[in-house]
Amino acid sequence: MNKIAVIGGGQIGEALVSGLVAAGREPSSIIVTNRSEKRGQELADAYGVHTTNDNQQAIDEASVVFLCVKPVGIHSILHEISEALESNDDTVVVSLAAGVTLASMEEAAPAGQPIVRVMPNTPMLVGKGMSACAPGRYVSEAQMELVTKLLQAVGQVAVVEESDMDAVTALAGSAPAYYFLLTEALVDAGVQLGLKRSLATTLASAAASGAGALLDAESPDPARLRQAVTSPAGTTAAALRELEESGLRGAIYRAAEKCAQRSAELGGLG
Ligand SMILES: NC(=O)c1ccc[n+]([C@@H]2O[C@H](COP(=O)([O-])OP(=O)(O)OC[C@H]3O[C@@H](n4cnc5c(N)ncnc54)[C@H](OP(=O)(O)O)[C@@H]3O)[C@@H](O)[C@H]2O)c1
Known part of the structure; x- marks a missing residue:
């Protein structure tokens, strides 16, 4: 089973983890990171997932890395995990941060890194989310299929052009x-x-x-x-x-x- 890393187990990160586990994904295939150990322990107790505060270790051999930190933290996380991403084969990074563009993330990540930008919404917390996904230029069809399938655990998914993201934000x-x-x-x-x-x-x-x-x-x-x-x-x-x-x-x-x-x-x- 693909290993999934969730960087940032806050509101959106927890909604994703809870949906994935409820949809039958093996909790031991999911690792969630937070800086606070207390929060990590809460998530481990609630869902049986692995937790750590080491982002680099978390993404080791992960097929999908969900970035669920605040928009302001996305570029520094990408810098932090760049080395680990370079040594992974075929990892796709999925950012759920509002407003952070694919171009800026592709610049902060290693060259050729597959990245998907997603605009989610809070009904995701009850499995009724609407996630609009825009693939970056290095994302393969198989990676997009995998990301879509994972996000469907917390609601509906639409694949859009990045140029539609501002309108998508207004409607979803x-x-x-x-x-x-x-x-x-x-x-x-x-x-x-x-x-x-x-x-x-x-x-x-x-x-x-x-x-x-x-x-x-x-x-x-x-x-x-x-x-x-x-x-x-x-x-x-x-x-x-x-x-x-x-x-x-x-x-x-x-x-x-x-x-x-x-x-x-x-x-x-x-
Ligand atoms: N909530 C919404 O309605 C909504 C809707 C659309 C999009 N989004 C997007 O979803 C993202 C997350 O939002 P949220 O509402 O879930 O925020 P949140 O509840 O504040 O969660 C962010 C989490 O990231 C963790 N974190 C921060 N820096 C970290 C680091 N360096 N390494 C590891 N973990 C770190 C924080 O925990 P620690 O402090 O313990 O590290 C916190 O648990 C945002 O980018 C936002 O734009 C949210």
Whole structure:
């Protein structure tokens, strides 16, 4: 079985490890690194994986190295593990860091290093993630297949061009926050209508998760699903008209545009 190294067992690193183990991957084939030994022990106890604070040792003979540290730490980790990468055959590095470009990582890594850039999102924590992957120029088809298969343990995977990453961030990486904001606003609206906050929270959250489940189809059709709850001259139609007149659709266009712009700015700093 391929050895997998996860550098950085924080939120995203743990989500990945937990998904891989739940999907049947042998825990002893996974090694996770952290600087804090306490965190390493927690992950070892929870998932039965190997842990260490030695990044070079962790990637020895690994087929796939997931980089799950903060964006600011990616280049220094690549420098740190360069020697070990050079002595490995056929290792693919997979960065889950927001905004860090393939070109900058390829420059920090040994010449010809296969690298995949991934934009994940937090529903990965419950196996419902959306990971968009852009392969670097040295990645083979077999490596891309392996990376896709591993990421499918924590949700859906789409292969994209790196030039689409800023738009992908607007539609997947950051998008869970839009739905949380909408749910939060609906809770407040419920309280304003006289419901207890706890009941309003249950109702609004269940509606969001139920709507999400209906969208969780092979070919989701959000317009058809919306029409199915919109009877002529009914309650939903009245609410939707108010949302449209308040400019919800335009606000979403502008929010996505700002998000993609900010992603491009952050990438330029990387
Ligand atoms: N969370 C999100 O919503 C989200 C969404 C999309 C993308 N991402 C990307 O995912 C990456 C990880 O984010 P996160 O939220 O999981 O961050 P996090 O919870 O802070 O995890 C980062 C982990 O890396 C470890 N670490 C830091 N430096 C290290 C080093 N030199 N060697 C080994 N381990 C090291 C830290 O532990 P120690 O301090 O113990 O070393 C920590 O456990 C980021 O690049 C982020 O852009 C996150």
